[in-house]
Amino acid sequence: MSRLSGLAILLVLLFTSVLSFYQLHQQTRQDFSQQLATMNQVLAKASQLLLLDDGKQDINTLFSSAQHYAAFPVLSITLLDADKLVLSSTGLSPLLQQPESDWFAASYQVHWLDDRILSSQPVQLAQQVGGFLLLEVAHPPFPWQLWLWQMLIWLGLPCLLLIWLWQRASHRRSALEQESKAIEQVLMHWLANEPELPLPENHALSGLLKQWKHQHQQQQAQQHQQQQALTDQLTELKAAHQATLEQLHQSEQAQQRQEQAEKQCEHQRIQLLRQLVQTPTHCQPTLLQDLLLVRQESGSEQSIELPSWVGLQASSWRALLPSHQCLQLEEDSKASEYQLTLAAEALALGCRALLRLTATYGGQSQLSMQWQLDPVDGQLVLHLLLKGQSLPASLCQQLQQAPQQPETDPISDVQLFGRCCQQLQAEVEVSCLDELGSAIQLTIPVKVSCAHPWMPLPTLQLLALPGILPEAQVQSIKSACHQLLQESRLSHFAAGQSASCPSVLALPEPEHPDAALFRSLLAGLHGIALAKAEHCAAWQAQSATKVLPLPQSATELTQALEQLGSQSMGKRHLLVVDDNETNQAFVQAMLASFPLHLTSATTGQQALNLCRQQRFDVILMDIQLPDLSGIEVTRQLRQLPAFQQIPILAFTAHALPDEVAAFKAAGMDDVVIKPLDASKLASLMRWCQPPPVAGA
Template sequence: MTNYFRQLTLPWLIALSLMLLFTALWYHYESKIMQRAQVQQYTSSLQFSIRPLLTSKNPDLLKAQLNHLRYASVLPVGAIAVYSDSGRLISGTDKAALLPQFQPHHRQHEFHLWHEAGKLIAVQPMSSAASSGYEDVIAGQNDNYYIVVQLDAPGNYSVWLVPVLVVAMLGWAALLVMLSGIGRVSQRQQTDISLLVHKLSQLKQGQLNSRLDEDLVSELTPLKLALNELAGQQLNNRSRDDTEKNQLKQQITELTQSLASEKQQTAQLQRLYEQSKQKQQQQILQLRQLTQQQAVMPDNLLQQALHSQVMLAELTLATEPEPLTPLVLTEYVARQLPHYRNILAAQNLTLQLNEAAANAVYQLALPESLLTTLLTALLRLSSHSEGITELTLNMQLSVTGSAGSLLLSVTGNGDGLLASVRQQLVNPGLQSQHWQDSDSQIVTLITTKLNAVIEVQSLEGLGSTVSVRIPAADCQPVQVKRLNHLLLFDQQLARLTERKAALGSLVTHVAQSTDLAELQLKAKQYHYDAALIFLPAPTELAAWLELIQALKQNSKVFCYADPNCIQMWREALGVAITAEPFCLAELQQVETVDTVKLPRLLVVDDNPTNLAFIQMLLKQQPLELTTANCAQQALQLCTGQQFDVILLDIQLPDLHGTEVARQLRQMQEYQLTPILAFTAHALADEVASFKAAGMNDVIFKPLEVNKLQQILDWCSSAKTDNTGQ
């Protein structure tokens, strides 16, 4: 681009010179045209000014007029003279003598202008008789005249010099601008070339940031593209080299780790071999001890010890992981419970079972064989304590989302665990050669396989608890059949609370009792799906017999008793009574009673506190509760539904309670329905008005627990009447 501008410099100067010459000639020509037009216009005006004076024949007056016109002209007039067509001077200005001798050779009819002796001479022909209406000023004559005007010729340079200078200045300014642009472009080229050289130097040195992103002049754009392409290729090559280096490093690292892992595996195999060898030696020593003591050991203990040795050997030699089995814990416990009870029966120990509500509604995946072996070992090692008579097996599944944990614990009374067993559970790596420690070794091995955690609590004289918490990663909910209402009895309040919590996943409403009289009352109120009775020490056998016979008519009855008194209960009641621990799976075989048989109670009160308190009191009772806060809502509910008992507030905001009772009695469906007045106080005449309106009884506020039975009695009697109908 710079060379292009430089090549245009000389043609531009030539064009500028030609332009100046043309401008000068043009302005010179234009000035002559304008000068001629001005002089012609001036001479024409002279004709009109002096034509009237030609008739006066007064030369002085004509001369004066000519002098006046000369001085008044804006043109540089030197002299003015009037000649006749014969060349005679008629009149002239003061300097008319300076005019050249005018002698027309022939008659002129047009304006003439020429240069003579540095002066301009203008000749304008005219006649004494003008076409503008003048009469002949000279009688009998028709003379023609010539006006001769001498003007100073202006300098030629004044006409064209200024335009030429203006054009020259503009041309030089354009040339300077062009030269300045050429300089800037040249400087930009030098800068871009220096940048290219710098980037090429970086590219040569192998630097990665050698790409050129700045804008360059158009001549250097191909070089920029080539440079960037080379830089991109270099970057790709460097990236490929770095990738290959990283891959080589990673391969070297993997090989190093593989070698280290193989070394660790070799060392681990060596340790496992040594441990296996030691365990085999321990098992041999334990078997020798059993062989030496078999003469004095009972057969059942010897059989258990040998079985423990076999399980320990199998666990020690097992290399493959046990397969996972989908388990619902309630079903699993029902299958394994006879086996666990037989383990303890040989030692005359009783077994209690506590299950969590989640055991019945979730399925988890665990190795079933390991779980069975673990529970067997836990029961056996806990049964070795001195003075023990009872073991309690707790299986508590807790689930959060899909993850959960299973807590297995065995609690026993007596003097606590043996010292060797406790040390083996707390320190799994501790070596033991006694045959009684084989169960604790089984527990530690299985907890290691299941990633479980062991906790041991043992105090002399206070018993012991061994807990194993097993993680369960995939817990899926399962559908179970729920009972509507169940009657639960147990004299031990703590155990009653635990059983009620465990039943929460299988039973909607649980009516609990710790007293025989209360149990008799609850049994009369409703027909339950099932009754779960944990019999106390044998007392009041006749009352118990009557109660059990009444319950059996409408409900499935489960009776459990202590083994020491189970025979007495069987003889007294004449029903099946079991000493086995109760498990939740037994309730899943019970057929539910239709919920239509539930008595339906409608409570009408405008006080939200009273309604909330009543709902809390009746929540666990065998009835269907509906509430209304005004008379209009109560009447609408009674129109669309059939209630067995209505507890009706007297002071309602929209209608008095007696009026509501009268309207209800007018309905065919509620002519015999018990309606109970609900009021804070009432005189004898008010009570009479309540009954006159159709109410059956009065319940005084505030509603207390002892008054609750009055409502339940009405519900029970109303349901019995309706059923009989």
């Protein structure tokens, strides 16, 4: 820091000397300019007076005296007339011989040249310029002595001050070195924990060092305490680690015991299943299948439309019953307006278990399955009614208590029913009246959301002789269509039958007098036939038309007729999903001449609802839909068993390579670019061709 201060002081002194030199030089020049101007004025005034008196000889004398007695060196004095001719001169300046230079002006001026100074003063005669006075002088000498004395004063005093400061700093440094050596010695004693400090009591560092020593001792005591605490914690951690190891060992042993118990349970389960397989019962295979299904994820929730779901389950439910028993399904008209979320697989298994029990113990009773939906409270109520012979009281008590029993592996229909009720969180009520029948009610909590309403068929023809169809079956047929054309005379029915309007034919017993006429009607029937369960096999053997057992619900009839319509006359059923009505109308116009049944959907959810109700052969899927994207709808459709192999075509206005890859990844088979024109019909119709007939 002292070096920088000295360097700064030297720079300041150097700047001061240069500034002093410049100021002295300017002062000297200013003084000389004033003297020169005064001399010019005096000589010009004197020359003016002498010229008026015509004393040219006196002018020469004046100039010589002025040059001799001037206070500064004068090289020459020249007087010229108005024409710039020399009148008098003490020595002609060589500058006047330079014609290119003009040294004269109408006012006083000074020219500072490299080696001399030239001044020009006009001389006034009779109110006009009568001549010019030129003075040529040498540069004034610089007052070096004065400047040197100033520098001596300006530089000498600071130098003396610096020397004094340096000596003072040297003495201070020596004192600090001695003080630091003393402190170093004291610190060495202090670090060595010597009891006495080599410092007097009144020394400034004595109290501070004692305080430091006291703090150091306190810190050592705290560190010792912390070390002891850490040692205790380490001991506790070791004990806890040992306890954890023991617990882990015990847990491993418990797990091994549990695995052994599970293996024993699995072995017992296998033995029970073997016993079940070996038990001779008429419903043994279906119970075995359901026992295997209930062990899977039967409790997972699914979204269903109740009428369509019941219609799909109805055939498997009726197959569990003996031929002399019939199952009547009574639907809730409001259920078609909602979509339900519940454990549908568990509900199907529970219904199968109940039907097997009623087939075993119900005897000659009539079965009726009623469904009621309460969308406000979110409850689905199932009523299974047996009219006639009731179930045994012990069985009714077992069914009532089945949901409250501990969850174990089911080995019977009662335990299977209880397991399904637990998965459904259903409440069970069972009532039995001897020789009058039994009633089983299941109240199931469900999640309800709005769905696309079920659309009945436009028109349906019905041929039924009086007394063949019960009134409940006629009401189901009416619910399946908007308009029912009912006929009870065979001749009129055969004449009015139309291929554009599907028909329902109610068959009597095979020994009926008009059985031959019914067989002829079956040969050209565009529709389905209904018969009592005990007569279905006999009629099916005599006809290629599908014969369904009575009674049939409206949903079952609709599903059967729609499936028939999609296969009739080689026509394929095409679903067009597009929210643009113009595109829908254009597609229908383009495909009007082709053998296709067209169905339209404007939203993704509507398309999903339609696909859950019926089956389509080809789906033309728009990508940009108002609710769900076409890609998402395709993903959900591919999860349905009936639509895993159905061709789904992307219907879009543009398809980049990465977009086509996304369509294929979602499960789409091809891409049709909008708008549909003649060049793209061939690609679409290739997918609409019916599959080849086996053996053709």
